[in-house]
Amino acid sequence: MRGVDREAGDTAQLHAALDRSPLQEPGACGHTRAKDQNDGNRRPAGSGAHAAIVETGNHVVGCDSKATMTRTGTTLIQPCESATVELNGVAYRLPDAPVAVVCVDGGDPEYLAAARAAGLIPAITRFMQDGFSATAHSVIPSFTGPNNLSIVTGAPPAVHGISGNFYLDRQSGRAVEMTGPELLRSRTIFDVMAKAGVRTVVITAKDKLRRQLGRGLDLSAGNVCFSSQHAGRCTAAEHGIDGALDFVGQPLPDVYSADLSLFVLDAGIRFLETDDPPRLLYLTLTDYVQHTFAPDHPRALDFYRALDRRLARMERLGATVAVTADHGMRDKCAADGSYRIVYLQDLLDERFGAGAARVICPITDAFVAHHGSLGSFVRVYCFAAPVRDAIGFMRSIDGIELVLDREQAAARFALPFDVEGDAVAISTASHCIGMRRGDHDLTGLHGARLRTHGGLAEQEVPFIISRPLKAEYRTRAAAQPLRNYHIFDFALNGSNLS
Numbered sequence: 001m002r003g004v005d006r007e008a009g010d011t012a013q014l015h016a017a018l019d020r021s022p023l024q025e026p027g028a029c030g031h032t033r034a035k036d037q038n039d040g041n042r043r044p045a046g047s048g049a050h051a052a053i054v055e056t057g058n059h060v061v062g063c064d065s066k067a068t069m070t071r072t073g074t075t076l077i078q079p080c081e082s083a084t085v086e087l088n089g090v091a092y093r094l095p096d097a098p099v100a101v102v103c104v105d106g107g108d109p110e111y112l113a114a115a116r117a118a119g120l121i122p123a124i125t126r127f128m129q130d131g132f133s134a135t136a137h138s139v140i141p142s143f144t145g146p147n148n149l150s151i152v153t154g155a156p157p158a159v160h161g162i163s164g165n166f167y168l169d170r171q172s173g174r175a176v177e178m179t180g181p182e183l184l185r186s187r188t189i190f191d192v193m194a195k196a197g198v199r200t201v202v203i204t205a206k207d208k209l210r211r212q213l214g215r216g217l218d219l220s221a222g223n224v225c226f227s228s229q230h231a232g233r234c235t236a237a238e239h240g241i242d243g244a245l246d247f248v249g250q251p252l253p254d255v256y257s258a259d260l261s262l263f264v265l266d267a268g269i270r271f272l273e274t275d276d277p278p279r280l281l282y283l284t285l286t287d288y289v290q291h292t293f294a295p296d297h298p299r300a301l302d303f304y305r306a307l308d309r310r311l312a313r314m315e316r317l318g319a320t321v322a323v324t325a326d327h328g329m330r331d332k333c334a335a336d337g338s339y340r341i342v343y344l345q346d347l348l349d350e351r352f353g354a355g356a357a358r359v360i361c362p363i364t365d366a367f368v369a370h371h372g373s374l375g376s377f378v379r380v381y382c383f384a385a386p387v388r389d390a391i392g393f394m395r396s397i398d399g400i401e402l403v404l405d406r407e408q409a410a411a412r413f414a415l416p417f418d419v420e421g422d423a424v425a426i427s428t429a430s431h432c433i434g435m436r437r438g439d440h441d442l443t444g445l446h447g448a449r450l451r452t453h454g455g456l457a458e459q460e461v462p463f464i465i466s467r468p469l470k471a472e473y474r475t476r477a478a479a480q481p482l483r484n485y486h487i488f489d490f491a492l493n494g495s496n497l498s
């Protein structure tokens with residue numbers, strides 16, 4: 001049995017994050033140091049790492065630093081040991097050597113376990129033994145968008161506003177895409193770091209994520225943000241790089257392939273190989289392999305061996321390497337291979353009448369061949385159906401693990417209340433949830449097993465750093481639930497970088 005967090009601490013964490021209005025006191029070398037106004041247990045992350053709390057992330061404070069004011073009003077400094085920027089209550093140290101954070105999309109810990117047992121990932125195994133390794137939790141819903149945005153803002157969806165690919169606009173009754181940068185309610189660590197003079201490279205597999213992650217990033221100053229999906233269309237103005245395919249020295253990868261992810265990693269390596277490598281890299285992959293193959297399948301093992309070789313190369317090039325995932329992955333089939341799908345819209349229509357309630361599958365995107373828009377988490381909007389009755393009915397359905405009302409879901413999972421449904425339904429580890437039977441095209445699976453994510457059963461993710469942690473961060477990791485969105489804090493502030 002895998003451990004499933006049934007009483008997630010997201011709410012307490014959110015309150016801690018939102019309550020952070022640090023008082024300031026002089027630090028050891030004359031800087032302000034963060035001090036929590038409530039109690040010693042709720043201080044801002046990184047405060048022990050000589051955190052200098054600053055206003056909005058546009059200003060940087062560092063001891064013995066030479067500050068210069070640029071035309072954009074950003075204060076730039078020569079990075080030193082204690083220079084930091086602040087974002088969502090966390091003070092991040094400016095890296096003086098490359099730090100590469102890799103988000104293995106759908107990288108359930110079981111894939112690492114299978115590859116490790118087969119002896120195929122010596123570098124990652126060494127990171128786990130000599131650096132730091134733990135199992136962390138993703139945010140719920142355990143989908144790609146909400147988790148990537150949490151990772152790059154260091155905060156839950158209630159702060160950054162992205163809780164899926166779609167929500168229902170109650171006024172118009174239309175499903176609205178949530179993947180545009182305009183809906184993002186927080187700055188990203190890339191925006192903040194780059195404006196502090198840290199050259200930053202962000203590479204995604206899919207382009208929709210590139211647009212959100214690149215929001216606010218100044219691409220005229222040597223920073224780069226592009227996707228392997230559209231690597232053939234890069235321009236200096238929009239992506240910070242011309243001719244990305246030539247730079248990487250590879251053809252454009254297929255959108256449904258392991259190569260789409262490997263291209264991201266190879267591009268990151270090319271940047272690390274340059275004379276003046278970027279100091280901050282975020283390489284976020286695609287979960288094609290994990291949706292398609294079980295952890296012990298030869299194709300999955302091949303992918304993890306290829307991943308390991310690339311991470312080893314990054315380390316040899318001097319980068320601190322941190323690895324996490326946006327979510328895990330579960331098989332949703334019976335022993336005979338038949339799909340275990342709860343067609344919830346059909347069941348609600350049957351019980352309450354057509355149009356009485358509406359199911360939105362927030363996993364839906366343009367790339368549905370490998371999951372047919374089926375995930376483990378859906379939002380339900382009630383019209384003629386009374387919310388209490390609908391919740392009671394859904395709780396009785398075989399294959400549904402948890403149903404919460406709007407307030408409960410937003411509080412427990414730290415989700416933005418304004419775009420939340422009247423209820424959320426989460427399936428068991430062995431089931432997924434759809435709308436009507438006819439709404440889901442499963443022909444793209446070609447009869448293969450259905451593997452997907454979104455619920456509590458898919459929230460466990462690896463949390464690995466290539467270098468040992470400082471004592472303070474080891475203590476924190478042991479004392480508090482780790483989230484994938486702590487990875488930049490731990491990689492930048494928690495590891496011994498030199």
Ligand SMILES: [Zn+2]
Pocket residue numbers: 105106143144145287326327
């Ligand atoms: Zn994903």
